[in-house]
Amino acid sequence: MNLKDLAARLGLSQTTVSRALNGYPEVSEATRQRVAAAAEKYSYRPNTRAKGLATGRSMAIGHVIPISAQHEMVNPVFGDFIAGAGETYAAAGYDMVLSLVQDSQEERVYREMFAKGNVDGIVVHAPEMQDPRISLLQDIGLPFAVHGRASDVQIPYNWLDMNNKNAFLRATDFLLDLGHRRIGLLNGLEKMDFAHRRRTGYVEALLNRGIAVDPQLMRSEEMTENYGYQAVRQMMELPDPPTAYLVSSMIPAIGIRRAIHDAGLVMGRDISVITHDDDLSYLRNGDDVPLFTATRSSVREAGQQLARILIEQISNPQQAPKTKLLEAELTVGRSTGPNLEGR
Amino acid sequence: MNLKDLAARLGLSQTTVSRALNGYPEVSEATRQRVAAAAEKYSYRPNTRAKGLATGRSMAIGHVIPISAQHEMVNPVFGDFIAGAGETYAAAGYDMVLSLVQDSQEERVYREMFAKGNVDGIVVHAPEMQDPRISLLQDIGLPFAVHGRASDVQIPYNWLDMNNKNAFLRATDFLLDLGHRRIGLLNGLEKMDFAHRRRTGYVEALLNRGIAVDPQLMRSEEMTENYGYQAVRQMMELPDPPTAYLVSSMIPAIGIRRAIHDAGLVMGRDISVITHDDDLSYLRNGDDVPLFTATRSSVREAGQQLARILIEQISNPQQAPKTKLLEAELTVGRSTGPNLEGR
DNA sequence: GTGAAAGCGCTAACAA
């Protein structure tokens, strides 16, 4: 059932039917009703391609994941974010086009997406401090929004980010309040924007209390489980090992738990661990692992919001870019580890 | 730069240019060269929507993930599969459209995708034994391929599956060879096809050796970490607890490791654990965790193959459905657990 | 308030 058929059935022109369906004011109420009823009855759905051709819109948003950041997909947070964005897209009539792309091909892919008119906009994932994708997209003239930020990029653009600095500042403060003085930081690669900001928060919290920053307690690598395991084992060998750890993702946190167990210690009793991008409701039972994170629902919400920002930009290209900073929730499980206050 | 412009620049008709670009035989070699050069020079990319409208194809494949199976996305296997499929799509000029959909909305979404002409085909994920989506898609007439199988569905359809039964049969055999007689099975929900097949393999291996199947050692739930933790703790309370476990996913395996540690035991020394859908190369360091799985690259390959099957079906709708059964690789780490043979 | 007709960018008969 296409517009032509529907119009014929109604004894109206395509024009009128189109107008009625798309809420143009010049259609009489009676006609509109009639058209709506018929459309419903025959469950008419306008053909996306034809509509797109006529309007110059594709009604699709591209999510481009560099293959190097593909392990992002293992992160529960990624799924929730995508799910949130997907909801907003669906409600606004957009499709989500997912492209996993070799890093070297990224520029080509963006240019082609634009040239082929496949998408009306792009969501940029896993931004680096000085991410070249941003000026590229700006040059191409393809609307986009960044999940995260690229601190070293000066031009204005749409982004939505967790307040990573504040999150780690607060988490560090929290541990300091418990009396911890040696806190290990297991961070992501420093070129990643989030990692840089998180370290800044950690360092600032320490300096605020006049505590020296020990480079031996700060690691920055790709967030694999083995990284967590090895880093903690090594830090444990130090003359004055950490009593607490701050981790940037649940993946290395798994390795941390293993290292702690292997050392004959108990996580939550002997050693505190606070994990970002983790969520008890997702994987854990909530009883023994401390949690510091955006909750699943708030990540989902973030996805929705970024999608909304992008859609608005698409419908209104000349408006100024929008930005949004979300505060992560600090939720701490029962046994968050040793309170060293009294010792 | 569109076809019209390009044709004008070349002093040719759109038709000829189109034919030259699409490899039609009637174009002279000289013309083809000239056209190709110009297309390259102006980096001409045909507009997808226009092409789609003209050909009746959308050049996009839909992946519909029921929100209830959304935790699938946490599974590394999912990312690899999607990445593999994405490669094939890209090579064949297809886009991948991802829809996360409420279970109750699934039928509507399929129908709309078809009516709106958004996609040329669908990949069905996480099939249940008696999955209604299959006959639905067949009714609608939308080409599709299933990642997995639906054993209770009789009509022929395209699918690609791991040989789940054989995998668990071999894994169980492997443990039996080591002398284990009490083997816990932590499986997914029995309505899921893969879970049913895996249990069948496990049971068959036991019966082959005349070992009674103990229902207390068989669990079937949604694969969360907490499930793994609780199930193992409970089985450990049994008068004759398991000496080995077989797990359907890496997520509960994390909980299992925790339960084993909590019990003061060492995984790989005191207790064997074999995990499906896991991959040392991805998360672990490979030294202490036995592995039973399709490797990352083979899962990726599976994604490619299923995509190829679907694309072929789309280009050739009247041909008979294709199926493919892949054998999982059995790879076991160094310390796979106690060899009870000598005791 | 409604309709006729042009056009979005491409492909595919049909002609030449």
Added chain:
DNA sequence: TTGTTAGCGCTTTCAC
């Protein structure tokens, strides 16, 4: 071997 022409299904001027 190349070109002319008519669509694909929709939106959008411009007339009525």
